[in-house]
Amino acid sequence: MPLHPIDQPVIAEGQPMRFVRMTVSAGFPSPAADDLEDEIDPIAWVVRRPASTFWWRVEGDCLWDVGIRDGDLIAVDRDGKRRLGRAVLAVIDGEVTAKILRRRNDRYYLAPANSAEDFPDVELTPDSEIWGVLAGVVRRYELE
Amino acid sequence: MSRRPIAISDSKNFYVSAERVFDTSLKNVPVIVLSNNDGCAVARSDEAKALGIKMGDPLHLIRDKVEAHGIRVFSSNYTLYADLSRRVVDTYADFTPSVDIYSIDESFLDFHGFKNREAHARAMRAAVLRRVGIPVRVGIASSKTLAKCANEIAKKNPIFDGVLDMMDEELARWLLPKVPVGDIWGIGRQTERKLRAIGIGTAAELRDMPLRQARKLGTVVLERTVLELQGEPCLSLEEVEPQRKGMAVTRSASAPMMDFDTLFQAITAHATRAAEKLRQHSLVAGTLTVIFHTNKHRPDRPQWSSARSTKLTPMSSDTFDLVEAARRCARAGWPKDEKPYGFSKAGVLLDDLLPLEDRPRTLFDAMRPKSAELMCALDMVNDRFGKKTMVLASEGMERSWALRADHRSPRYTTRISELPVIR
Numbered sequence: 001m002p003l004h005p006i007d008q009p010v011i012a013e014g015q016p017m018r019f020v021r022m023t024v025s026a027g028f029p030s031p032a033a034d035d036l037e038d039e040i041d042p043i044a045w046v047v048r049r050p051a052s053t054f055w056w057r058v059e060g061d062c063l064w065d066v067g068i069r070d071g072d073l074i075a076v077d078r079d080g081k082r083r084l085g086r087a088v089l090a091v092i093d094g095e096v097t098a099k100i101l102r103r104r105n106d107r108y109y110l111a112p113a114n115s116a117e118d119f120p121d122v123e124l125t126p127d128s129e130i131w132g133v134l135a136g137v138v139r140r141y142e143l144e
Numbered sequence: 145m146s147r148r149p150i151a152i153s154d155s156k157n158f159y160v161s162a163e164r165v166f167d168t169s170l171k172n173v174p175v176i177v178l179s180n181n182d183g184c185a186v187a188r189s190d191e192a193k194a195l196g197i198k199m200g201d202p203l204h205l206i207r208d209k210v211e212a213h214g215i216r217v218f219s220s221n222y223t224l225y226a227d228l229s230r231r232v233v234d235t236y237a238d239f240t241p242s243v244d245i246y247s248i249d250e251s252f253l254d255f256h257g258f259k260n261r262e263a264h265a266r267a268m269r270a271a272v273l274r275r276v277g278i279p280v281r282v283g284i285a286s287s288k289t290l291a292k293c294a295n296e297i298a299k300k301n302p303i304f305d306g307v308l309d310m311m312d313e314e315l316a317r318w319l320l321p322k323v324p325v326g327d328i329w330g331i332g333r334q335t336e337r338k339l340r341a342i343g344i345g346t347a348a349e350l351r352d353m354p355l356r357q358a359r360k361l362g363t364v365v366l367e368r369t370v371l372e373l374q375g376e377p378c379l380s381l382e383e384v385e386p387q388r389k390g391m392a393v394t395r396s397a398s399a400p401m402m403d404f405d406t407l408f409q410a411i412t413a414h415a416t417r418a419a420e421k422l423r424q425h426s427l428v429a430g431t432l433t434v435i436f437h438t439n440k441h442r443p444d445r446p447q448w449s450s451a452r453s454t455k456l457t458p459m460s461s462d463t464f465d466l467v468e469a470a471r472r473c474a475r476a477g478w479p480k481d482e483k484p485y486g487f488s489k490a491g492v493l494l495d496d497l498l499p500l501e502d503r504p505r506t507l508f509d510a511m512r513p514k515s516a517e518l519m520c521a522l523d524m525v526n527d528r529f530g531k532k533t534m535v536l537a538s539e540g541m542e543r544s545w546a547l548r549a550d551h552r553s554p555r556y557t558t559r560i561s562e563l564p565v566i567r
Contacts, residue, residue: 051234052275054556057563073563079275089566094169098566131168 046136052079053135056089062098063087064114066134073138080133087113087134092122096131147286147375149255149311151265152295153236153272155229156279158249159187162228163218165277166556166564174215178203181396182219182550219549227557231276239268252291255284265307285310288379289372292329293320293347313375320373323347330369335362347373393418394435394491401487407436408474409540414492415463415470416535420526422461422494423519428503430459430496432466434473439488448485450477458506459498462515463522466492467536 047053058072066087068074076089082101090099090110099110101124108124122128155161159177164170174191178184184202185192195213197206203217210217229248236243242254258264265282272280283295290310297319298308310316325345326336338361344350350358351373359367368378393414401407411434422429437449452473456465470492479485525534554562 049275051231055560055563056566059565059567062567073560074566078277079271091168094171096168096564096566129168 043138046075046138048135049077049079052132053077054132058098061114061116062112063134064116065100066113068137069139071139075135075137076132077135078132080135082130082133089131089134090122091129091131147311148377149258149261149284149286149309150288150291150377151240151253151255151261151282151284152246152288152291153251153253153265153268153280153282154295155232155249156281156299157187157189158229158278159218159220159225160189160192161278162225163221163553165228167553170216174213175218176210176215177218177220178551180220181398186220217551219552221549221552221555223555223558224553228276228278232272232278232280235272235275236268238271239264252288261311262307262309265309269306279306281306283308283310285316286375287372287377289329289369290316290375293323293327293373296327297323316375317348320348320351321346325350328369328373330365335366338362390497391418391421391429391494392491393421394489394493396489397487400439401436401490402484404474404478405540407478407487407490408471408538410490411436411470411474411492412467412536412539414490415466416539418492418494419461419463419466419519420523422497423523426500427497428456428459428461428500429466429494430456430498431494432456432469432473433493433495434470434477434491435493436474436477436487436490438485446483446485448479448483448487450479452477459496459503461500462519463536464515466494467538471538 053075056074056076058068058070058074060070063072063074068087080086080088082088084101084103086101088099088101088110089096091097092110098113099122100113102109102111102121109121110124110128111121112119160170160175163175163177170189172191173189174195174197175189176185176192176197177187179186182203184200185197185206186199188197188199192215195209195215197209197215203210206215209215225248233243233245233251236251236253240253240255244252246252255261255264261284265284269280269282272278281295281298283291283293283298284307285291285294294308294310297310298304298306310319323346325331325339325347326333328347328350331339331350339345339350342361344353350370353370355367355370358370371378395410395414397410401410415432418429431453433451433453435449435451438445438447440447454469454473456469460466522534526532554564556562556564
């Protein structure tokens with residue numbers, strides 16, 4: 001069916017009327033209308049606690065062992081539970097580094113998150129500062 | 145009398161604490177944050193305070209100290225501070241049914257109904273530190289002024305470890321004689337002098353001042369402060385945002401603006417920002433004023449100051465309408481002689497604000513049915529791709545008038561290109 005644009009403002013009861021520009025099919029109402037849902041939002045799925053989650057950019061292979069690659073964006077939850085085996089950002093000598101929480105002989109350690117690198121484990125003390133816990137990763141690939 | 149507990153939570157050296165969240169090398173070292181245009185110190189870490197840096201010290205007067213002690217200097221990064229502030233407030237919302245944001249780093253919280261208020265405040269404090277990385281302090285009392293007092297006491301005495309519940313009248317009786325009257329919320333230097341002249345030097349003495357005398361000495365405001373100190377709330381927790389009556393966007397320029405084009409670039413930027421703010425609050429404005437003036441501290445240079453207003457008909461929040469009105473005002477206020485004026489500050493003020501749905505309709509409303517859609521698109525583009533992605537050409541590209549911010553840290557939380565990096 002041809003559509004004709006309206007050039008003049010339409011006045012109804014002294015008020016100009018606004019028209020929403022969309023095509024409407026004049027047949028049966030869509031049977032899917034009752035089943036409309038919001039589009040999925042994977043970022044919201046990763047970021048479970050917006051107030052405490054911050055994004056970081058990864059450079060190099062510091063998180064290789066947990067499958068994170070150079071250029072990935074990682075979500076870090078400052079309020080995530082510190083559990084064994086989890087990847088964390090730890091503050092060591094004033095610098096933020098990626099580590100894995102480990103336990104050996106009843107002692108807790110911050111181990112490198114890339115076993116190819118020759119960094120020693122750092123013992124976890126009450127003064128050790130954990131910046132946050134890895135909450136998720138976002139990666140994208142070239143399209144052009 | 146039933147007394148309802150009000151808490152005030154404020155962030156310690158907020159701007160410095162915010163810088164420290166991402167730059168962990170700043171821990172335990174002296175740090176200062178500078179005002180707009182890198183003028184003076186507006187936030188100091190405890191270490192910087194210990195070195196004698198005062199609030200408002202101009203950077204050029206403390207350069208020696210900065211170099212001698214390796215003080216780390218930052219321009220204000222309001223984008224970062226606002227984002228962290230929002231996260232702090234989000235965390236408060238988990239601990240109270242009502243948050244009244246007083247400033248970027250202070251909020252009043254309804255603490256009614258919690259059995260152990262101190263434990264509750266400590267849990268909230270720990271949560272804010274853990275989640276956002278910002279240390280806060282909490283004062284609790286039955287009025288805002290008393291809560292501020294409690295907060296101030298907690299700030300100055302480490303024994304309270306950041307939380308003081310002054311609902312206990314016994315405790316208040318013991319503490320208030322130790323609070324200098326000048327430290328009380330709302331007592332300015334002039335009022336302090338007047339009070340001291342009649343022998344009132346502490347919060348306790350002010351609390352016991354006869355109301356009639358207080359009103360005579362410092363109007364109804366001082367009377368209210370006295371009542372508040374007695375524990376009677378006069379400044380209620382504002383649960384409804386008061387309607388804005390006016391709005392202003394004014395900025396100092398980094399270098400004197402010598403020609404009309406440069407000045408108008410700044411004014412375009414300010415009008416654009418003002419229009420954005422209007423749309424955020426779903427308001428329209430009826431009057432627009434443009435002000436600009438030369439540097440008053442340079443009496444050796446030619447001086448000019450101008451303020452011109454115009455009506456916005458129809459009332460509007462459209463960037464094009466506001467910039468066009470601002471252009472008329474700026475033209476009208478521009479000096480007619482040829483002296484080399486250097487304008488140091490420009491601003492756009494909006495008045496007669498009304499909610500969009502209450503605005504009077506005019507005959508010309510229908511002329512531009514696309515205005516709302518266009519503004520909506522403009523806001524969405526700038527929201528998604530960053531501020532100033534799409535601007536009016538009259539704002540210019542160089543932004544030579546824009547503020548100096550030579551030491552600004554990255555906008556870690558709001559720009560994908562400025563995310564913190566883990567190596």
